[in-house]
Amino acid sequence: MRKLYFFIIIFLALWLIPIGELIINYFDFKDLMEILFKSRTLRILKYTLLQSTLSVIISFIIALFPSLYVANNNNYLSKILENSFFIPFFFPPIPTIIAFSLVYGSNGIISKIININILYSLIAIILAHSFYNSPIFVKYISDSLKAIPKNYIENAIIDGSNKWNIFKTIKLPIILPAILKASFLVFTYSFVSFAIVLSLGGIKYSTFEVAIFTTLRSSLDFSKALTYAIIQFIILLIMNYIISIPKIYEMTIEEKYTEKNNIFVYVFSIFYLIFEYSIVFTGTFSGFYDFINNRFTLKGFINLFSKEINSYYPIIKSFYNTILISTIVSLLVVTLTYIILRNIRNHKDVIISNISIISSMGISSAFLAMGLLYLNINYSIPYYILLAIGYIIISVPLAYTFLQQRVLSFDYSILEAAKIDGANTLKLFIYIEFPILRNTLIAVFLQIFAIIFGEFTISYTMQSMDYFPLISNINYSLSNARYYLESQALASLTILIIFIIFNISNFLNKEN
Missing domain, CATH: 1.10.3720.10 (MetI-like)
Structure with missing residues (x-):
């Protein structure tokens, strides 16, 4: 061998x-079919699919303009935005939960300004998933835009193409596979989310991942937990197959095409930077500050x-x-x-x-x-x-x-x-x-x-x-x-x- x-x-x-x-x-096929069509299973499936889909949509929307900025600039702001890619892979979930509680909780920073508490809601789950996963979109889309050779765009302009035609015929075919792959990755990560859903959403918004844990902890019912796991595994297996379909364009270029971004792209990128790194900095420095008594402490x-x-x-x-x-x-x-x-x-x-x-x-x-x-x-x-x-x-x-x-x-x-x-x-x-x-x-x-x-x-x-x-x-x-x-x-x-x-x-x- x-x-x-x-x-x-x-x-x-x-x-x-x-x-x-x-x-x-x-494993028992009868148990699988019985549990599969129970109202609780269908409710878990509904919330798992709902929060995963909404997380993809919101992550894509908030990442779109930062992606354009990163693709067309090479400065401190673009580098910091690009480095946010470490968040989905390396930023621990428990510090994230603590930071979200300090920022968006009932006594958090945001609630003191506009009197709002989003914890233990679907909004909290989606917002946390968007914080975690939107950098994946920034990375994939900006890398694809950077891969567009300068002569592609220049030749199209010489031939009389306007911005819409250039986007439709050149940019979109190149970035679409990257968008699809990032979408499937974000969907998968949101689908198997555990700590975020458990702590910021609660049992009401259980995903299959949370349901597996709660079933084991409450009754040690391996058969029921296995059924949840099989359902999730089949869905993820299909998703992993779909992930492998789109091919990301990899082109060797001597000079990339860049264009000047408007003020809206710049301002939105600043707000996106604040959204991402406010959680990172809050989590990092929360240990040095007593938020209840409003004082620094060790x-x-x-x-x-x-x-x-x-x-x-x-x-x-x-x-x-x-x-x-x-x-x-x-x-x-x-x-x-x-x-x-x-x-x-x-x-x-x-x-x-x-x-x-x-x-x-x-x-x-x-x-x-x-x-x-x-x-x-x-x-x-x-x-x-x-x-x-x-x-x-x-x-x-x-x-x-x-x-x-x-x-x-x-x-x-x-x-x-x-x-x-x-x-x-x-x-x-x-x-x-x-x-x-x-x-x-x-x-x-x-x-x-x-x-x-x-x-x-x-x-x-x-x-x-x-x-x-x-x-x-x-x-x-x-x-x-x-x-x-x-x-x-x-x-x-x-x-x-x-x-x-x-x-x-x-x-x-x-x-x-």
């Missing part, structure tokens, strides 16, 4: 075994490391656990992903790898956590091992995406020459591959580390806090127990750590 297929099979086994165990023991940070609070909430231990598991899993993920990509030899290998790896992005995190929890109950596998498996499953597709272009474009003729001189596989990697790909590999390691560091759904669904506490779970528990200062301080620390890691990885990528 070729090495490529061996490691692909290992990866597939990681998620097929826990999910297969559930299906073998709990009390929250001091209390975080006190013996009194740590006797009930193992904060220090959670830091150790989170850093340890994030480091180990990130190393394993980068290694496994690199081996898979390194052994791709032809177009057939690319197709098989893409289907095997990328398709796992359609697996619900709550569904996966349910399968891992079942392994713990049946076989007493330690929580830290199961959590590591879960993080590997959700991280490998992202690492695969981050590394794919760089590794597959590597000049392997260098390695062939070294092999003739007698170099073995280890020496090839140490003396040739790693020095050339070092920045990329370290950058992806840091990106995966940041993602795992802030992950919430898997660990919370598995209720791992009593067995292997992690920062995201501890933060959520502190907030629920009304330790607001401490929760805000922990959120600030989490954001600062992840933001620093993201910027280091971003710098390393630019150095390539």
Whole structure:
């Protein structure tokens, strides 16, 4: 068996075994049909589809003008707008929830100005999803606009085309696949949203992801939870197939076309910047300010490391656990992903790898956590091992995406020459591959580390806090127990750590 297929099979086994165990023991077609047409299931489906669709529409609308600005400018504002792309992938959900509560809650900043409270409503869910996912539209649309060669537009103008015809015949065909792909990504991320819906919307607006968790927590009914998971998985599988249909145009250009934006595009981009980064800055600096008493304080940070609070909430231990598991899993993920990509030899290998790896992005995190929890109950596998498996499953597709272009474009003729001189596989990697790909590999390691560091759904669904506490779970528990200062301080620390890691990885990528 070729090495490529061996490691692909290992990866597939990681998620097929826990999910297969559930299906073998709990799947019943009669139960599926019975639950499928129940009013509660249809209500969950309705709200899941509604909030996902509205999130796509609102995200697209608010991202459109910032996308135009980023595409046509190269200044500090455009760079800050473009860097908002880190939010959907690296900004932790719990600090986001805390920041939204501080800004839009009953005693929040906005409510004090216009006396409005949007928490625990559909508006709160859509607004939070738009904050999270609109940067995906900004990135995809602006990149597509930047890919339009200058001579395309200039030739059209010489031929007498007006702005509408240029947009219809040149710009739209190029940016439409990017819009569709971004739309499907935003829909998928909103569809599987867990922490945002659970905390800002409540049970009334349950999605399948939330329903899986609440079913397990209330009754440990694996059969019912599995039915919800299967329904979600089928929908996501269809969505993932649709995602692969539109092809984004990739053109090598010497000079891109730019045009001057009007004042409305500039002003709207400023408001969009305020909307996105107000949440980021509120989450970052909330630990330094007591919003109830309106004063700056470091009390929250001091209390975080006190013996009194740590006797009930193992904060220090959670830091150790989170850093340890994030480091180990990130190393394993980068290694496994690199081996898979390194052994791709032809177009057939690319197709098989893409289907095997990328398709796992359609697996619900709550569904996966349910399968891992079942392994713990049946076989007493330690929580830290199961959590590591879960993080590997959700991280490998992202690492695969981050590394794919760089590794597959590597000049392997260098390695062939070294092999003739007698170099073995280890020496090839140490003396040739790693020095050339070092920045990329370290950058992806840091990106995966940041993602795992802030992950919430898997660990919370598995209720791992009593067995292997992690920062995201501890933060959520502190907030629920009304330790607001401490929760805000922990959120600030989490954001600062992840933001620093993201910027280091971003710098390393630019150095390539």
